[in-house]
Amino acid sequence: MAINYMNPLFEVVRNYDRCIKCRVCERQCANEVHHYDPDLDKMVADETSCVDCQRCVTLCPTRALKIRKNENEFRENGNWSQQVMDEVYKQAGSGGVLLSAMGNPREYPVYWDKILLNASQVTNPPIDPLREPMETKTFLGKKDQEIHYDENGKAEFKHNPYLELDVPIMFSAMSFGSISKNAHESLARAAQELGTYYNTGEGGLHKDFYKYGPNTICQVASGRFGVFKEYLDTGAAIEIKMGQGAKPGIGGHLPGMKINEEISRTRMIPKGTDAISPAPHHDIYSIEDLRQLVLSLKEATNWEKPVIVKIAAVHNVAAIASGIARSGADIIAIDGYRGGTGAAPTRIRDNVGIPIELALASVDQRLRDEGIRNNISIVVGGSIRSSADVVKAVALGADAVYIATAALLSMGCHLCRSCNTGKCNWGIATQRADLVKRLNPDIAYKRLVNLVHAWDHEIKEMMGGMGINSLESLRGNRLMLRGIGLNQKELDILGIMHAGE
């Protein structure tokens, strides 16, 4: 028998004075951690497969459970941390690429938390959002450059296709396959009620959701899964996925065991084999090729729908954005390195890409410098965690934000980061029918609506505090931001002053 080098990551701590042996933890753990021992007449836990998803803790009716980090400690080492050593043990055992899910969890600087907002006091007084009208509506698309008049002198509004959002928050791309049908239904219904949009991701659009078409962004990714004419016609916009913040430079990966009948039909691929999207679009090798795809998609949908191009935030993101702004696309979506994923190689997720705050600031500045900022709207994602992050993003130049991890948290996710195993205990990142049942869209969609409403209200409060009553006045308004604890280089890239200046 070979030595098992992998210690359990977590300990299940049960307070036996509170435990009533109801066995709900046993029934609700897809990793089979808990079970009732009839000889001992006790609940016992085998923590080797515990992923700290918190399902048992949340459902326990007497709050008898706690999950803690396994207190087993390797000898302290400032260079070789326990985690780094565990990863070496894992690879020595499996010989494989380390796979992870959700966003980069490492201790890199979070720039949102080093940016502060202004408030008005004496001159330019603050506005009370409960008394005055506040506008958080926004439009995404190419801004008209000039006004045309007809032969009678009346102004003509021949406008480019655009998306109208009641709040500057959209749900980012999460494919059907990486997440469950019930999760998609919750996102679609919430988007409909909120007057915003959700994104199909690269898994195609399930037939049952065509009715939410007016609130759907249909993604065309490098694998072109589920892409055909009706799919493009159903959505409100089309998004070409060039890259994703969590794994820039590589394509998507859905393990074969997660591909059942419904996924196979929606993605238009065979059952049971891994669905791997190629790294590049094999018909896009230059910016001219991208332009050709943008125009073909517009042609296919009668020039009625805006086209979004989604890229990952990498080193020369500003130059790429400049190219996209000239390609005919209407909206550019930038995904920072903290963006989430259903499955990605750990090293790529944790080491590739740059923070969205810096990418956004440099893209916005470059487009302004080149005089083409109005060609395109900017949407950013990759760890927008609160309404404050939204306000700072808009102030740095974004037209709207994409949220995904926050949306999943609203639906019950506890960031255990085991999505790639397909045993999500919250019914989100799984296709197992018994687990998917746990996510009731009637409950989940309301929670999503609640979250966005709450953020919208907070945005209005913060804007009101700044003396601004419309999102348009906040967009790109870097004077409303100050940095704290940032060096001069960072301040320059962000284009903001230090607090106190």
Added chain:
Amino acid sequence: MKKVYVNEDWCLGCHLCEFTCAAANSGAPDMIKAFAGGKKPVARIQIEEGDKINFAVQCRHCEAHPCVKGCIAGALSVQNGVIVCDEEKCVGCYTCVLSCPYGAIVIDETGHKIRKCDLCTRNSHGEPACVKACPNNAIVFEER
């Protein structure tokens, strides 16, 4: 009249409704005390578990109420549409168990009395405790 109705598609078979019901009707102030010392209070709602389907069964407070009509002790009666059992009068003859078409009447831990759902009208909860405990809207308290 509002009753507890089942949304079969959402039941996870977690049994939280059963434990909450048992505790709510046990007379103990909280769930821990209700089950302390090896006590096993009986729930008036029962989960049926199947391969891919689960659902809860409890008294439908139906208009036919054959249980009330057959009760030999006159312990079962209808109060404001809710079918309740006077547990002091019950002798545990099981005629109601014989009569209920849903199998909703439960025998208590001693075997000498029956227990049945009374929509929490006679305990401190006031509104069905099982519905509040369900994490997934598999049972709801409404008019249909």
Added chain:
Amino acid sequence: MNYVIIGNSAAAVGTIEGIRQIDKTGKITVISDEKYHTYSRPLISYWLMGKVTDKNIYYRSPDFYEKNGVETLLDARVTKIETAAKDVVLSDGKTVPYDKLMVATGSKPFVPPMNGMDKIASCHTFMSYDSVKAIKAEVKPGMKVLIIGAGLIGLKAAEALNEYKADITVVDMADRILPSILDIRAGSIMKKHIESKGTKFILGTSVDEFSEHSAKLKNGATVDFDMVIIAVGVRPNTELVSEAGGKVERGIICDLTQKTTLDDVYAAGDCTVSHDASSDTDRILALLPNAYMQGEVAGRNMAGAETKYENAIPMNAIGFFGLHIITAGSYDGEEYVEENGNNYKKLVFKDGLLKGFILMGDVKRAGIYTSMIKERIDLSNVDMDMLKDRPQMMMFSKARREEKLGGIKR
């Protein structure tokens, strides 16, 4: 409207409550030959055992008659029904007029003539509150009791007297116990269980001759006793109706609305013949639920409604010395049997339907089987493995469950 009810037990109470569903003001008079507020006859053995108090033996609340506007003539016996004059005559000569009459006279214990019965010092039947009060007054620990009849009533009497540590022997002509509800195998399991609690059985014989304190049986054995309880059967009280010209066979004949062949005269309960839907035969179904429901239907019809009592089947829920039995329907058909210690299950199928069942020991949720017999549920939509495993709603189709549990009708 003047309603008169002869009787004061389950059928009578059903009639009162049935009338009051429709007619809140009509006059109701109850005439009973017992002197008590309506009490539950099946509870007399529980009372004797001390499991039911003096207060709780009553079938309804103390203010039941007042709340329902009922006048009671207790300890009064009806001797004659005069259909022409539309009144009933009491033993003291008084007459009570009626517009609608309910005959809910129940039955009386059958006491067969046996040699030397008049010599017995203490001989009781087991049918009324008065009879158990008399027994209680006499009973002493260790007392020897001979019970004639191993049916439902005889064994309930044995169970009650066992609480007083009486030395009990039960004698019956039949070679098995509880023949009316159990088959041979179930009867044998129950017999062993009761014997394990101390009661003795002598079956397949009867009493040849009594003397004051002992009985000589036809098989040669002798049983000594301090008290005899006769529980060999009951006879329905049908004389009032037959003497008034109404149709009577083994019991009073009624149609499905509970009307007798006499105008404006209804009958309900143990004195009537019912139609058994499970065997498609006519027989007396002497069961409290049946009596109540017949009474309720009759009461509603007496007050002007048009209700029918259909789908009556034999059904019993009873326990002896802690072992419970639930049975229903008829046992003629294809059988499925499972046995495990004191747990016995027999399901009887015929013509693609569940016709009857016997459950002993684990009797949980038996009502699901009962409703399948009554409603004649088509078994082609039922999962037979689940049906045989245990009574469960899971065996039915999703559509049926949506309707029954989800309140959704498609």
